[in-house]
């Protein structure tokens with residue numbers, strides 16, 4: 001096997017800011033100390049690798065240990081590949097290749113059967129043995145056409161809650177709503193902490209996260225997290241509702257939450273990202289043609305243990 005000219009090794013916590021700077025330099029953002037504080041808590045430094053050209057850190061790539069539900073009802077531990085970046089000065093010289101090789105070796109050493117990731121670009125990972133395992137989609141629908149075929153009020157009640165209250169309720173709902181669905185991943189405390197991190201510079205001019213819980217028989221049965229982006233075109237409201245996540249333990253709760261999202265006033269467009277490819281919403285709409293769905297590759301997966 002060809003030897004890489006770049007030294008690849010795990011970083012130490014003191015190098016985390018430099019690691020983030022490399023990621024920022026290739027993705028195009030300025031890494032902020034307050035963000036780093038949050039990421040650092042979840043970091044796994046033995047799996048966070050960097051490539052060096054002399055003393056200069058020129059590439060990064062890491063893995064975070066998760067588990068994923070797979071067909072057959074089990075959950076497999078795996079390294080979720082993340083933070084893959086090469087400084088623009090060093091691109092196409094094998095930096096990524098050297099890091100990926102080591103990340104995959106580490107996965108094998110840990111006895112992990114799979115490795116998985118979300119790809120920034122779809123041409124990068126096939127050469128490293130990954131293929132699309134799960135497809136997803138983003139949705140959008142004009143509110144004027146977002147009527148449900150069955151528009152009866154839900155059986156339970158909806159409550160808008162603050163972040164702290166949401167933090168207490170969402171994990172239990174998420175666990176029930178996603179249990180056993182292939183491709184879903186149980187989340188730990190630190191994953192939830194990152195989920196609820198909502199700094200202003202991530203909002204793209206929209207509101208802070210809104211958290212709404214659906215309760216039935218006194219128990220949480222679903223939630224939605226979204227932002228509102230206010231806009232006007234002349235005298236006409238042109239605002240958006242941007243749904244970040246919507247989870248429901250059953251069909252009744254699912255309908256109640258979409259009905260809520262469609263009912264928010266002054267909204268022109270409702271958008272949702274990272275949804276399932278076969279999102280059941282289309283079956284609930286009075287006029288499904290107006291639901292625009294864009295398919296996207298979602299989870300890329302590679303077998304390590306064959």
Ligand SMILES: CC(C)(COP(=O)(O)OP(=O)(O)OC[C@H]1O[C@@H](n2cnc3c(N)ncnc32)[C@H](O)[C@@H]1OP(=O)(O)O)[C@@H](O)C(=O)NCCC(=O)NCCS
Pocket residue numbers: 026027059083084085086087090091092093094095096097098118119120121123124127
């Ligand atoms: C993607 C990225 C990490 C590639 O790093 P790199 O060090 O240039 O990659 P390598 O030199 O090891 O390339 C290995 C091979 O993959 C190909 N490749 C790498 N990135 C590619 C891309 N974005 N599109 C198509 N092919 C790509 C290279 O051409 C090379 O092909 P070859 O073996 O036939 O010569 C780098 O371009 C980058 O930092 N991009 C911005 C951040 C990003 O998209 N990260 C991915 C996050 S999921």
